[in-house]
Amino acid sequence: MSFARLSRSARESVSGLPRAFWWLWASTLVNRLGAFVATFMTLYLTLERGYSASFAGLVAALHGLGGVVSSLGAGVMADRLGRRPTMLVAQVSTAGSVALLGFMEHPAAIAAVALLVGMTSNASRPAVQAMMADIVRPEDRVRAFALNYWAINLGFAVSSTAAGLIAEYSYLAGFLGEAALTLLCAVLVFVKLPESRPEPVKGAEGAAEDGSRIGLGGVLRDGRFMGVVGLSFLISLIYTQGSVGLPVAMGSAGFSPGEYGLVIAVNGVLIVALQLPVTRFIEHRDPRRLLVVSALLVGYGFALTAFAGPLWAYALTVCVWTLAEIVNAPTQTELVVRLSPVQGRGRYQGVYTMSWAVASLVAPLMSGFVIDRYGAGWLWATTGVLGTVAGAGYWFLMRGLPGRAEDRGASGGAPAAGTAPAPVAAAPTAQAPAEA
Template sequence: MKRFFLLYRNAFGGLSKPAWMMSVVMLINRSGSMVTPFLGVYMTETLGYGLREAGIVLSIYGLGSVCGSLLGGWLTDKIGHFKVQLISLVLGGSLYFVLVNLERFGYLAAGIFVLSLVNDMLRPANSASIASYAKPENVTRAFSLNRMAINLGFSIGPALGGLLAAISFRWLFIADGVTCIAAGFFFFLYFRNKQGHHPRHLPKDTTAHPPVLPAYKDYTFLLFVGFCCCFAIIFFQLFSTLPLYYRQVYVLPESRIGVLMGINGMVVFLLEMITVYLLGDKVRKDVLVTVGVLILGFSFVLLNLVQHISVLYLAMLLLSIAEICAMPFMATITVERSNDRNRGAYMGLYTIAYSAAHVVAPFLGTSIVAAYGFATLWWAMGGFAVVSAVGLYLVVRQMERQRHQQQMAATAAQALTTG
């Protein structure tokens, strides 16, 4: 037991105080993550819409997320990550109080679009700030700490949301809004005197910071973003079709669905930092990411192989392990590909992979379910995972090779200069 606690202490050691405080902000924010996991159930059971309409609105949420990621990345490089995060948290939280009163399909869809746009401005700015506050030697662990806070909040949010939904779905919107605004105030109080209020513009001709290829012209990275999107399409069935599967096939109540969804956050909270600490410097990123994607695919295929309520918990455990293996290292790969002048653009493109998946995943998932059933969807996700895993393995390996070559060239150039 003593060795176990020592392992935990080492995994969390050496992280900067701002990195810890940023994680507290995300914990407060994500503890209110109640609307998105239950949006499909809310539309079908409270508002009386069908699966197709629910899928369209969930896809519109993803479209707003794409626009928000683009806007957030651009604004981060223009005005700094502090202002972008503050605007996103406070304004986004306020919008939940508007959204709760929108029931007509057109108004609801428009409200969801604006809400997701404002909320997802946070993601590239948050990623850029983590890279800025983290020490160079533990960037991956800083991202994992932030994700740990997000997942702890996500384990609290859906579980509490399931209880509140049993009373009234209205409370989900209120709780989400309050926690977003609370996170915004906490963020302002701590970070108002820190860096990030203004973007960093480095001289283009300095030898210490040579220019890099613009993010939108980095075609290898764009290919990486495309395969990350494929991974996210599979992963986001967690938020769109899985709750519907639990409800329609196993007839679970909202509280039980919330507990199942909360398992994902709790597993990631307990295991990700240790996993990154133990494997981050010992196993290649291309291997870890590939294994994660394959496990993700199997977690959905397993739902077809065994028909018992216990398999729902095992599948959620596997999905959580897949997330641990893949996501923190995808973020690190993106940081290593960028520099201080274009990190907002790179993180914006990376988060667009997940935003675009928010568009495709619910519409694709609900369409397949409506036409062919859940079993076909789970087989399709398993096959798609194999294709995505192969693609990510090849692309990440190429990116790591290019980074190694650039480091060798920079070392050689420095040796010639000093010589």
């Protein structure tokens, strides 16, 4: 491919998106550039503080539990208070709690603040996804979600490298650095991003007869959407094995932590290199087929680990399930938006985010139990089964799903910066009375 063609493809990938989206994208990148705690929490507790691996695992679990707790509450806040206030509260709270964690010494205090960090750091995600759906035209959403996912991985790739160097100098500097970057993210949101929450309109999609917003109970009663949440949980269980099951299996096979680091780095490198061109290829294709194929690829990609011997073979399996991740992430996020009524986007995104948070709790327990009792081979066989179940689930669940808004002839442009978009009809979904 010529340089001119690559340049044209890059321009097409980023063109046509509203200015507010790019400020939201920039805030995501800045946020992920400071991801120190999630990367080095275990090493900090065991090497710097001298605690046991069991205590470090407990703290990591509490951090994940905080994310589960905050997902639903943050989704409700995004719909009730607005996307912008929710992000500001979450980011300022995250900065304060991360800085505080760096000074904690008593085990109970460390555990309690880690729970708080998990709650606050996860709270902005439903609001970010809801705002992105508000400000981006339906036909551009897959591309927008892919660009956001690319920023997340680019930021994490840079931060994980920098965090390693910072940790050699001072772990406290890492905590304070993450707090500072999170505050910078809040400043970007405060200065550059207008509120995007659609105002309740009587008779609008997702609103009750009096124009109030759909309640959390209505989300939980939406059968098709909760089916997607369940499938997302299965996919998340598989993906999380890259950070919990794979290092254990490679360690048992005689590989060093450094060799595992090289193998897992393939994941980030491929996402940064391929996310945008692959998204250009898939963004107007049938999402049902994309989700089925990606579910099978991730399941069988991890299942192939059972047959990996040399280091390059492990890296090859990572290539397979990373390709699935590149396809699945923007496609599934766009599907959630299509199933979400305009007036309930925050709550829907909160429930969807919770599926990943719960998986981050269950996956370590699952991998530890299966490996200890039956061996790593059975864990990889289990991922293949889960991928097959998820693929079949997507195939049946998405039968009769209306096409994307642009496929049905909908029109609409992104709102100008500084203005809130008018409600736009979303894909039909279960209606429910408004709730508190």
